Amino acid sequence: MKRHVASLITQALQSMRAAGDLTQEIELPPVLVERARDRSHGDYAANTAMLLAKSAKRNPRELAESIRSHLPDSSVIAEVAVAGPGFLNFTLTAQARHAALLEALEQGEGYGRSKIGAGEPVHIEFVSANPTGPLHVGHGRGAAFGDALASLLEATGYAVHREYYVNDAGRQMDILALSLWLRYLAAAGESIAFPSQGYRGDYIVAHAEALLARDGTIYVRPPAELYADLPADGQPPHGDAEAHLDALIARARELLGEAAYRNLLDFALDAILGEIQADLAAFGVRYHHYFSERTLRDGGHIDKAIEALHNAGQTYEAEGALWFRATAFGDDKDRVLRRENGLTTYFAADVAYHLDKVERGYHTLINVWGADHHGYVPRVKAALQALGIDPARLDVRLVQFAVLYRGGEKLPMSTRSGEFVTLRELREEVGKDAARFFYAMRRSEQHMDFDLDLAKSESSDNPVYYCQYAHARVCSVFRQLAERGLQHDHMRAANALTRLDAEHEQILLDLIGRYPEVLEAAALAREPHQLINYLRELAAAFHTYYNAVPFIIDDDALRDARLTLIAATRQVLANALRLLGVESPRSM
RNA sequence: GCCCCGGUAGCUCAGUCGGAUAGAGCGAUCGCCUCCUAAGCGAUAGGUCGCAGGUUCGAAUCCUGCUCGGGGCACCA
Structure with a gap:
């Protein structure tokens, strides 16, 4: 329109x-x-x-x-x-205004969807938390935002591919395997000293016990051999925690042998990734693919990417390492691709990953990253440009952190002390719907206060319930209608729509007609919160209407017209909530 | 020091590509259930859009400087 x-x-x-x-x-x-x-x-x-x-x-x-x-x-x-x-x-004209009502009812779940994306392949990567522990509340916002954005793009005609990048290579996987093994030894009755920089979470203990139950004691080795001649743990000058950890890892591989070590590592990775996947699924977040960093390395993609940068003339060797000339493309400093010790960097893998996305045919790449990664954006864009790919094709949406409040108090969020709140705990406390709604409610760049008490409250103060309640109320009206032996006559309603001339009715009509435009604008701006703002406005208009006007009245034609109006409202509420991953309850 | 994000009502935040009188919710005050769910509705009060310049017929919005808050500046991932 x-x-x-x-x-x-x-x-x-x-x-x-x-x-x-x-x-x-x-x-x-x-x-x-x-x-x-x-x-x-x-x-x-x-x-x-x-x-x-x-x-x-x-x-x-x-x-x-x-x-x-x-x-x-x-x-x-x-x-x-x-x-x-x-x-x-x-x-x-009144007729044009009414058309939206009929469209909403005829198209149902399809109302508001469009084809402006013209089937363009879009790759969206979000969450991508390291598989070293369960998702915590910091990841929740990226999950809610990324999933809602992906849904918005799908609804506007883009061919969206949702992906989670699994950092299953590198030193952190070794630390994970070591941490698991040590907890396993402890579970088997051995006496161990847990390194200060190991992963200390309880979840590791649980997985270790599961491993012991499954495989028995085949991975048990004498602790005396494990700890012989290692650099001391702790901080300089008393020790070197990182060197201690690396030495322990090396010793573990030695004592276990590569095959057994690999089994341990895979067990730990599968266990934790499985947990992450289960949490995301319960959060209503779906992916097409969990992309493994290992497959990049094993498939030679990293070497290929480095070679491509080399062929473009944008690499050089210095201080024993291979560097990418990122400064030639606007980055602050040049970046190492291959370290002095011969290992490729995380950055090299990421270049390979992004190159792979492009080679797989995705025209637009969207990365949803935590705000702490913002310094990383210029170097990735620089690499794309060096490879002859328009860096504008990559859109990095930085999501600011959410700070949780309970009883007006800020919740401590320290991974080190194990005081973090997991995404699972959040979901169990406030529910999936409230969590997803709250996370997506604000602009992603906006710092956010997440009020747990508000998210849990069952009142109109809580915007989630407010919107869901509007949906439930329409359902309730139709239940009442049936109980009174009446039916909604659509034909009679269609001929009586001009009688919806009260101001409350006109406002609802406007809002319903606006939905496709709002959806399109939110998708193009890549801002799901625009949809939430609309949803709250629509719910408010409905509640006002509900309080002002009775629906089940004796005037058949007017009753049917009003029922058509609220049925269309319900449809739009359900469609918008669905895009956000929030349920539309039939009763509350 | 450099880079990114933010500063709008007491609080949490919207504000479309610069447009008409700057909005919502909460909180405060006062009202509304004989009636389709009160998990709801209505009314009132509340603003130097961080500060100072500039561009424009017109600026919360664009530009410059300053200021305050958050984050980032690895041969870690």
Whole structure:
């Protein structure tokens, strides 16, 4: 509809040119149509005349009049007015307004969806937390945001591929395997000293016990051999925790042998990744693929990526390492690809990963990263550019941290002390729906306070329940209708829609008609919170209406018209909630 | 020091590509259940859009400087 209005204006401008009202030299401004902010301004407003006034050097109101007189007839426009400093205000016909209701009911779950994405392949990577422990609340926001964004893009016609990048290679996997093994030894009755920099979480103990139960004592080795001649744990000058850890890892591989060590590592990875996947599934987050970093390395993709950078002439050797000339592409400093010890860096793997995404045919790449990774963006974009890929194809959405509050107190969030709240705990405390809704409620770049008490409260203070309750209330009305032996006659309703002339009804009609535009805008801006704002507005309009007007009345035609209005409202509520991964309860 | 994000009502936050009188929820005060779920609704009060310049017919929005808060500046992942 917005597009339709814009095209009417464009035609008017062309017709003004043809009539000599505008000379060829005058540059036509972009035609911007927006929803009128105030109902007294009609449905749509355009500032075209004001923009044109500048280049045409003419009075904006007079230009607006001229545009108005050149507008072609349209069956959906009832009135066009010139207002204020030169706005063109468009008012829709009642029929056009009602069309949205019928569309919502006919299209059902499809209402609001569009094809503006034209099937363009979009790759979206989100969460990608290291598989060294369970997801915590810091990951929740990325999960809720990424999943909602992916759904928005799907709903607007993009071919979306959702992926989780699993960092299952590198030193952290060795630390994980070691941590598991030590807990396993302890579970088997051996006396061990747990390294200060190992992964200390209880979840490791649980997995170790599971391993012992499954495989028995085949991985038990004498602790005396394990700890012989190791650098001391602790901080300098008393010890070196990192060196101690690396030595322990080396010793573990030695004592266990590569095959057994590999078994341990895989067991730990599978256990933790399985936990992550289960948490995400319970959170309503679905992926097409969990992409393994190991497959990049084992498949030679990292070497290939480094070679590609080398062939592009953007690498050099210095201090024994191989560097990428990132500064040539706007980064602050050059970045190491292959270390002095011959191992490739995480960055090299990430170059390979992004190159792989492009080679798999994705035109647009979206990465949802924690804000702490922002310094990483320039180097990845630099690498893409060096490889001849337009860096604008990569859109990194940085998600700021959420700070949890309970009883007005900030919750401590320290991984080290094990005081973190896991995503699972959050979900068990406030529920999936509230958690997802709250996470997606704010702009991702906005720092966020997550009030656990509010998320749990069963009142209108809680925006999740507020929206869900609107849906449940419509369902309740239809249950009452059936109990009274009445039916919703759609044909009779369609002929009586003009009777929906109360202000509350007009507001709801407007909102329902706006839904496709809101969905499109939220998707294009890649901002799911826009959809939530709309949802809250729609729910509020419905609750107001519900309180002001009885639906199940004796006047058959008016009753059916109102039922059509609230049925359409329910459909839109359900569609929007679904995109956010939130349930639409039939009763509460 | 450099880079990124933010500063809008007491609190939490919206504010579309610069547009008409800056909005919502909470909190405060006062009301509304004989009636389809009160997990709801209505009304009132509440603003130097961090500060100072600039661009523009028009700035919360764009530019510059300053300031405050958060985060980041690895041959870790």
